[in-house]
Amino acid sequence: MGPNVLMWNTKDITTAPTSWSIIYDKAYAGVITVPDNPIQIADAALYLSHTKPELGITDPYELTQPQMDAVVTLLKEQRALVKKYWALASDEVDLFKSGDAHVGAAWPYQANTLRAAGVPVQDIIPSEGATGWADSWMISTHAQHPNCAYLWINHVMTPKVQAQQALSFGETPANTKACAEMDALQPGSCKQYHADASPAYFSSIKFWKTPVRQCGNGQNTCLDYSAWQRAWQQVKQ
Amino acid sequence: MTPGRKLLGHIALLVPPFGWLGIFYLGSLSVLLLSAFWQVDAMSGEIVRDWTWENFRILFSDTTYTVIARRTTGIALLVTVTDIILAWPLAWVIARKVGPRLKLTLLVLVALPLWSSMLARIYAWRLILGHDGVLNWGLRLVGLPDQNVAFTNIALWIVFSYLWLPFMLMPMVAALERIPASLLDAAGDQGATPWQVFRTVVFPLAIPGMAAGSVFTFAVTQGDYVAPMLVGGAGSEFIGNVVYSNVGVSGNVPFAAAFSLVLLAMVAAYMLLARRFGAFDAQ
Numbered sequence: 065m066g067p068n069v070l071m072w073n074t075k076d077i078t079t080a081p082t083s084w085s086i087i088y089d090k091a092y093a094g095v096i097t098v099p100d101n102p103i104q105i106a107d108a109a110l111y112l113s114h115t116k117p118e119l120g121i122t123d124p125y126e127l128t129q130p131q132m133d134a135v136v137t138l139l140k141e142q143r144a145l146v147k148k149y150w151a152l153a154s155d156e157v158d159l160f161k162s163g164d165a166h167v168g169a170a171w172p173y174q175a176n177t178l179r180a181a182g183v184p185v186q187d188i189i190p191s192e193g194a195t196g197w198a199d200s201w202m203i204s205t206h207a208q209h210p211n212c213a214y215l216w217i218n219h220v221m222t223p224k225v226q227a228q229q230a231l232s233f234g235e236t237p238a239n240t241k242a243c244a245e246m247d248a249l250q251p252g253s254c255k256q257y258h259a260d261a262s263p264a265y266f267s268s269i270k271f272w273k274t275p276v277r278q279c280g281n282g283q284n285t286c287l288d289y290s291a292w293q294r295a296w297q298q299v300k301q
Numbered sequence: 302m303t304p305g306r307k308l309l310g311h312i313a314l315l316v317p318p319f320g321w322l323g324i325f326y327l328g329s330l331s332v333l334l335l336s337a338f339w340q341v342d343a344m345s346g347e348i349v350r351d352w353t354w355e356n357f358r359i360l361f362s363d364t365t366y367t368v369i370a371r372r373t374t375g376i377a378l379l380v381t382v383t384d385i386i387l388a389w390p391l392a393w394v395i396a397r398k399v400g401p402r403l404k405l406t407l408l409v410l411v412a413l414p415l416w417s418s419m420l421a422r423i424y425a426w427r428l429i430l431g432h433d434g435v436l437n438w439g440l441r442l443v444g445l446p447d448q449n450v451a452f453t454n455i456a457l458w459i460v461f462s463y464l465w466l467p468f469m470l471m472p473m474v475a476a477l478e479r480i481p482a483s484l485l486d487a488a489g490d491q492g493a494t495p496w497q498v499f500r501t502v503v504f505p506l507a508i509p510g511m512a513a514g515s516v517f518t519f520a521v522t523q524g525d526y527v528a529p530m531l532v533g534g535a536g537s538e539f540i541g542n543v544v545y546s547n548v549g550v551s552g553n554v555p556f557a558a559a560f561s562l563v564l565l566a567m568v569a570a571y572m573l574l575a576r577r578f579g580a581f582d583a584q
Contacts, residue, residue: 146535162431
């Protein structure tokens with residue numbers, strides 16, 4: 065698992081940003097990149113929940129039509145500033161390598177890859193917080209050998225494998241016991257990838273969930289994922 | 302051999318290609334046609350097989366899709382015109398000005414890029430047009446300001462024009478080769494200037510070649526989604542990209558099928574137009 069971070073090139077942008085406002089700022093027109101995914105709407109909703117509290121956004125994945133309209137308006141303004149919506153992590157890495165993008169929304173993986181390639185980038189969770197992702201293993205109901213699948217899942221949950229996977233992808237392991245293994249493999253990496261982080265850190269991340277019609281408050285006025293997809297297509301045009 | 306056996310032989314020869322065409326091509330097309338009138342259940346993601354015009358209603362009422370269809374067609378037209386202009390001088394030289402050995406060499410050189418992967422060639426253009434790419438490196442060398450061509454519709458136009466140029470060139474060479482030299486001589490003897498010869502003799506006779514080439518440049522550009530994905534920027538979506546994301550990200554095959562049908566109708570209309578200009582009468 066991991067957050068969707070704000071990443072920037074420290075050579076092009078010398079004052080470290082602290083807010084997501086930078087990816088909606090006209091001063092950076094043409095050097096911004098954000099993910100090409102309907103769930104990106106949640107990032108804009110999270111930002112608006114801080115800058116426009118009067119919209120009443122409490123959960124960035126539970127948006128009513130008026131709230132979605134405000135988010136789409138913001139994202140359409142952003143489109144004019146976006147160099148490219150990245151679909152693959154390697155796309156964003158290329159954009160930062162070639163100098164076409166200076167700032168954008170990213171995963172820690174891209175930041176690690178770019179730093180390893182000698183591109184001066186920095187990444188943070190801005191003051192508004194961040195959305196995040198948590199990957200999981202699944203077993204098909206048609207699996208011929210479910211016991212083998214369970215053995216595999218037991219294996220990938222062990223601290224050592226968790227540590228290796230966390231370092232390979234630049235993510236936070238689900239098993240907190242992986243911390244010592246991570247530091248053994250790469251000193252300081254446990255802290256770097258938040259494997260030892262407090263519950264407060266994880267509660268600052270709004271993890272991805274599928275938008276459904278039922279809002280958290282018992283109302284059925286929220287928009288489902290298909291509406292999010294249509295809204296995203298309208299944003300991108 | 303008896304006539305009956307001969308007939309059986311003919312049928313045996315025709316069954317494999319027509320079977321292939323019927324099952325895999327027309328079969329999948331008709332499934333496409335059908336599913337365009339279905340919908341996806343928002344909760345379960347299952348396809349609901351109830352007849353509805355809803356997909357088409359969204360396509361024609363939401364300006365998003367009109368903008369995307371217009372962009373797709375506009376760039377396809379621009380690429381076609383660009384390739385016609387770029388192909389003319391080279392096609393003329395290959396068809397009428399050089400000996401057979403040089404002609405073969407030139408034709409091989411034109412076809413050479415087609416031997417490599419299209420993806421590799423598109424990625425090569427990213428390296429050329431990128432901010433720190435070959436183009437800006439050259440501009441800086443001669444003291445000119447940087448260009449921001451990468452990930453724009455201009456980049457898309459350049460890359461498409463490059464990709465399909467050989468497909469415009471080949472039919473134009475064929476068309477120009479077929480013009481009898483006697484016609485050009487006769488026009489000259491009657492006192493026509495070179496420009497008049499071009500305008501009244503060569504150009505009209507080359508129209509079927511340009512029409513045949515445009516079937517590739519126009520129709521293939523219209524259906525593409527790879528180049529917009531790789532070298533396009535914000536605001537470079539093609540019809541193909543909407544289809545792609547509706548199948549991939551959204552799992553909404555019926556809506557993708559509906560937009561595909563619109564695309565199919567546009568390409569078919571263009572084919573009919575190209576046929577009127579002799580695109581398919583050549584040889």
